[in-house]
Amino acid sequence: MATALPRPRPSMGPSDTSLPTLSVPKSRKSMASIPSPKSPAAPRSGLRAPSTASPASSNSSIPPIPKAGQLAAASSKTVRKAVSINSFPKPPKGDGRNSSMPSSPLAGDRARAARKPKPVRDSVASSNSPTPTPSLLNGSAEGKFISSTRMSDGHISVSSPPQSRSSSAQGSYSTSATTYEDSADASGSASEKRSSATEAKGNVIVSVRVRPDSSNNDHTDGEWMVDGRRSLIGYRGKEGGDYYYDNVFTTHDNNARVYDHMAKRLVRRVMEGYHGTVFAYGQTGTGKTFSMQGTASSPGVIPLAITDIFSYIRETPSREFLLRVSYLEIYNEKIHDLLSMASANGAAAPQEEIKLREDSKRGVYATPLKEEIVQSPTQLLRVIARGDQARRTASTQFNSRSSRSHAVVQIIVESRERMPAGGNAGDSKRSGMVPGGVRVSTLSLIDLAGSEKAAESKERRQEGAHINKSLLTLGTVIAKLSEWKDKGGDKDGKHLPYRDSKLTRLLQGALSGNSLVSILCTAALGVTGTAATSANHTIETLNTLKFASRAKNSIVSHAKRAEEALGAGGDGGARVLLERYRMEIQELKQQLESQANKKNDEEIKELVEEDRVQTQQMAERHEEQILEMQLARTALKERIDHLNRLILSSKSAGVNSNGTMSALARYSQISLVPGSARSSVAMSIRSPLERTASVASNSTIGRRSSYGANMNRMSGEAAAEIVDADEDSIGENGDGLASLTAQNRALQADLADKNRYISTLEKRLLQARRASSSRTSSGFSVTTKGIMVGEDHSVAALLKEKDAEIADLRARLDDKDRMLAALRSAARSRDNADAMTEPRSPQSQDGIRNSLHWSPLRKESKRRTKSIDEMNNMLEEMIQDRVETGQIVRGVRGSVRLAPIRRLESLGEPPSELPPLRRVATPVGERSAPVEAAS
Numbered sequence: 001m002a003t004a005l006p007r008p009r010p011s012m013g014p015s016d017t018s019l020p021t022l023s024v025p026k027s028r029k030s031m032a033s034i035p036s037p038k039s040p041a042a043p044r045s046g047l048r049a050p051s052t053a054s055p056a057s058s059n060s061s062i063p064p065i066p067k068a069g070q071l072a073a074a075s076s077k078t079v080r081k082a083v084s085i086n087s088f089p090k091p092p093k094g095d096g097r098n099s100s101m102p103s104s105p106l107a108g109d110r111a112r113a114a115r116k117p118k119p120v121r122d123s124v125a126s127s128n129s130p131t132p133t134p135s136l137l138n139g140s141a142e143g144k145f146i147s148s149t150r151m152s153d154g155h156i157s158v159s160s161p162p163q164s165r166s167s168s169a170q171g172s173y174s175t176s177a178t179t180y181e182d183s184a185d186a187s188g189s190a191s192e193k194r195s196s197a198t199e200a201k202g203n204v205i206v207s208v209r210v211r212p213d214s215s216n217n218d219h220t221d222g223e224w225m226v227d228g229r230r231s232l233i234g235y236r237g238k239e240g241g242d243y244y245y246d247n248v249f250t251t252h253d254n255n256a257r258v259y260d261h262m263a264k265r266l267v268r269r270v271m272e273g274y275h276g277t278v279f280a281y282g283q284t285g286t287g288k289t290f291s292m293q294g295t296a297s298s299p300g301v302i303p304l305a306i307t308d309i310f311s312y313i314r315e316t317p318s319r320e321f322l323l324r325v326s327y328l329e330i331y332n333e334k335i336h337d338l339l340s341m342a343s344a345n346g347a348a349a350p351q352e353e354i355k356l357r358e359d360s361k362r363g364v365y366a367t368p369l370k371e372e373i374v375q376s377p378t379q380l381l382r383v384i385a386r387g388d389q390a391r392r393t394a395s396t397q398f399n400s401r402s403s404r405s406h407a408v409v410q411i412i413v414e415s416r417e418r419m420p421a422g423g424n425a426g427d428s429k430r431s432g433m434v435p436g437g438v439r440v441s442t443l444s445l446i447d448l449a450g451s452e453k454a455a456e457s458k459e460r461r462q463e464g465a466h467i468n469k470s471l472l473t474l475g476t477v478i479a480k481l482s483e484w485k486d487k488g489g490d491k492d493g494k495h496l497p498y499r500d501s502k503l504t505r506l507l508q509g510a511l512s513g514n515s516l517v518s519i520l521c522t523a524a525l526g527v528t529g530t531a532a533t534s535a536n537h538t539i540e541t542l543n544t545l546k547f548a549s550r551a552k553n554s555i556v557s558h559a560k561r562a563e564e565a566l567g568a569g570g571d572g573g574a575r576v577l578l579e580r581y582r583m584e585i586q587e588l589k590q591q592l593e594s595q596a597n598k599k600n601d602e603e604i605k606e607l608v609e610e611d612r613v614q615t616q617q618m619a620e621r622h623e624e625q626i627l628e629m630q631l632a633r634t635a636l637k638e639r640i641d642h643l644n645r646l647i648l649s650s651k652s653a654g655v656n657s658n659g660t661m662s663a664l665a666r667y668s669q670i671s672l673v674p675g676s677a678r679s680s681v682a683m684s685i686r687s688p689l690e691r692t693a694s695v696a697s698n699s700t701i702g703r704r705s706s707y708g709a710n711m712n713r714m715s716g717e718a719a720a721e722i723v724d725a726d727e728d729s730i731g732e733n734g735d736g737l738a739s740l741t742a743q744n745r746a747l748q749a750d751l752a753d754k755n756r757y758i759s760t761l762e763k764r765l766l767q768a769r770r771a772s773s774s775r776t777s778s779g780f781s782v783t784t785k786g787i788m789v790g791e792d793h794s795v796a797a798l799l800k801e802k803d804a805e806i807a808d809l810r811a812r813l814d815d816k817d818r819m820l821a822a823l824r825s826a827a828r829s830r831d832n833a834d835a836m837t838e839p840r841s842p843q844s845q846d847g848i849r850n851s852l853h854w855s856p857l858r859k860e861s862k863r864r865t866k867s868i869d870e871m872n873n874m875l876e877e878m879i880q881d882r883v884e885t886g887q888i889v890r891g892v893r894g895s896v897r898l899a900p901i902r903r904l905e906s907l908g909e910p911p912s913e914l915p916p917l918r919r920v921a922t923p924v925g926e927r928s929a930p931v932e933a934a935s
């Protein structure tokens with residue numbers, strides 16, 4: 001559905017800024033069971049068209065105008081209700097908008113006072129007699145108007161009851177019940193307070209608007225008299241009288257004028273922190289909705305108020321605002337949330353039952369109720385238009401689109417002084433606001449359902465019953481307010497039937513004086529139709545007028561500016577979104593800041609850590625470099641030392657340049673000690689460490705041993721010659737360093753020495769073996785598996801075994817020697833015995849032996865030889881035994897050797913390589929020694 005926002009008001013608009021087009025819906029959601037014939041002239045915007053567009057339908061239901069006789073009868077009773085009311089307090093001075101504003105109620109009072117004829121004031125002054133207030137309950141008005149004065153222009157002046165009026169400074173009158181308290185104003189002097197109290201009076205504005213009829217009659221003649229200039233409506237019929245209000249809008253007044261006079265200042269006050277309530281009251285079809293909502297071409301109170309709200313926000317930079325809106329309806333005494341009900345497709349969504357609760361700070365409120373935060377006039381109007389679509393409407397006898405419910409739009413205004421940097425003191429002073437917390441105020445815009453007497457359908461009757469009941473309760477409350485005010489007041493309102501209807505309960509705050517109130521009563525005077533209808537309509541119209549008068553005189557408004565909520569604590573504070581948002585923003589800012597700080601700290605820490613790591617890495621690299629350099633130096637030094645050692649080794653046979661003896665020379669000297677060569681060789685064989693020593697060491701050892709070996713064969717003189725020769729090799733350049741050639745020579749000499757030494761070792765080994773073999777006995781057994789020349793452990797073990805064998809053999813030989821000695825001794829004894837018998841020659845044994853051949857003792861010599869031969873024979877027999885047992889083998893030339901198997905077992909060498917043991921004739925008394933065959 002297309003919506004239109006209010007167009008800019010050329011002359012009455014509070015702001016020059018362009019406004020959005022009206023968003024008021026052009027059509028309402030009709031009851032499904034109810035046909036909702038639309039007026040042919042209804043605009044496409046959805047709003048109901050003004051009655052001027054469909055005069056026929058409207059006028060047909062309006063009761064006929066009373067006859068002239070009735071008017072004459074009515075005129076016999078004078079309705080005197082002089083109402084001169086100070087309306088809302090003046091807006092802040094210096095506001096440029098005031099120049100363009102229409103005359104405010106207050107200014108209007110001045111203007112009216114200025115243009116009011118003197119008799120009016122006189123009439124007011126003379127209206128002191130008690131005047132019963134017309135009752136909505138009895139609906140009779142009871143003709144209690146005590147005086148009436150026909151003005152020069154024919155209008156009727158209605159005087160108010162004395163208790164309900166007071167003289168104003170301007171000579172006009174306002175109701176004594178209306179008070180206005182402003183905390184800012186209260187701080188002034190007594191005179192200022194009096195002035196302020198005077199200015200503040202008029203917190204309740206009551207206006208009457210007359211709907212035009214088909215004839216566009218302004219009702220300035222006939223039974224009714226409407227004087228907009230004097231805010232007067234007079235009825236000249238039965239129970240007639242003059243009714244003065246704060247505003248009387250004629251058929252020629254448009255919505256803008258209506259708004260400017262009855263709601264504009266109130267809206268401004270709401271923006272400044274006061275609660276405000278505007279509601280339209282009247283018979284069905286009299287123009288309540290038209291006045292509140294208006295049309296696209298003539299926006300009503302609601303869109304114009306919205307326009308002013310945002311204009312005020314724009315013009316008040318010293319404060320910041322937050323707007324929320326809710327929209328509910330009371331239908332058949334049930335509250336419905338129009339914003340929750342309205343869905344995209346227009347279907348009503350199921351919703352939780354809404355109840356009314358009371359709070360010390362918020363007063364009476366409906367909950368749970370959806371509140372939407374709005375940020376622009378367009379948005380706000382669209383929200384309201386959405387609620388309008390959900391509102392119940394139906395066609396009735398008097399209205400093709402009759403509102404079947406009371407609709408309440410609530411705009412909650414939160415405002416707070418901006419931070420000093422954002423505003424200036426002048427703005428605060430201008431607005432009369434003191435910097436502080438958040439201020440919350442509510443503007444309630446209420447379009448009541450119309451009262452009706454007759455209903456065609458049951459459903460309409462049921463609806464009408466609820467509507468009438470609630471309106472009746474409203475009238476009752478207002479009537480009781482007047483009564484209790486007369487009795488001294490019922491501040492708590494405990495005796496007032498607010499709870500008798502949802503409407504009065506919801507309006508409790510406004511009716512009990514906690515807010516500024518503006519009541520717009522609508523009426524249709526020129527109703528056509530049957531006499532009964534017309535009479536009925538007249539009665540209803542009079543009831544509306546009486547209700548308006550009673551409301552004006554009964555409602556005691558002591559509206560105060562809403563307290564500023566500081567912080568989000570408490571029930572009131574918790575509802576202040578602005579404060580909550582501010583705190584949330586502050587919290588988020590702090591979080592952001594702390595995160596930023598944290599991030600900064602982390603970054604700094606990371607940088608520091610990075611720097612530390614880099615420094616550490618650099619230090620480590622530096623240490624590594626130093627270590628590498630040290631290692632390199634050490635390696636170089638070792639290399640140098642090694643080379644030096646090599647160099648020294650090369651001159652080991654001599655002395656260095658300093659003339660000291662080199663190491664090898666010393667070794668050579670040591671090896672000069674007799675027998676040292678052998679021991680050093682043995683050491684070199686038996687010490688694996690020495691064998692696995694470095695080449696230089698080996699070379700040294702070899703040289704030492706070779707020198708030792710050589711020295712064994714050389715005389716000391718020859719050794720001295722070698723030393724001299726080495727001394728000659730001291731550096732080709734005479735610097736004590738040997739040349740490479742000399743080194744090479746020395747090494748080759750070392751090698752040759754080693755080779756010689758090895759060959760000598762082999763020879764000695766073979767010699768030992770032969771010696772062992774030559775002394776082999778029958779028990780001789782070689783367990784050694786083999787000799788691995790060159791392997792120390794094998795050689796050592798072999799030598800051990802050989803030593804044991806040798807020891808064994810020696811023991812055996814000793815036995816033989818002892819046997820031989822015994823034999824020789826026996827032979828000698830025998831010889832001695834023979835010599836005793838023959839003279840003995842003093843010659844030596846050799847001589848004896850020779851004499852055996854040449855002396856006369858030759859016979860005896862032959863016997864001794866025979867004895868020796870016998871011994872030899874014995875030995876021969878022993879050898880033969882061994883040969884026969886296979887232990888030894890006899891050679892070709894009579895030599896004997898170990899059996900081949902044994903030899904192989906013991907030596908692992910071919911028998912041919914073993915030097916044969918040559919059997920030689922051994923002189924008696926000498927042990928036959930093996931002859932070194934290889935040498």
Ligand SMILES: Nc1ncnc2c1ncn2[C@@H]1O[C@H](COP(=O)(O)OP(=O)(O)OP(=O)(O)O)[C@@H](O)[C@H]1O
Nearest residue numbers: 049050051052284285286287288289290402403450
């Ligand atoms: N001042 C006016 N000028 C022109 N047309 C008007 C005026 N007042 C009312 N009308 C027309 O009269 C008809 C009924 O008006 P409206 O619906 O506003 O009455 P109502 O009081 O709201 O009725 P209800 O109580 O049944 O809802 C509408 O078509 C509307 O356009």
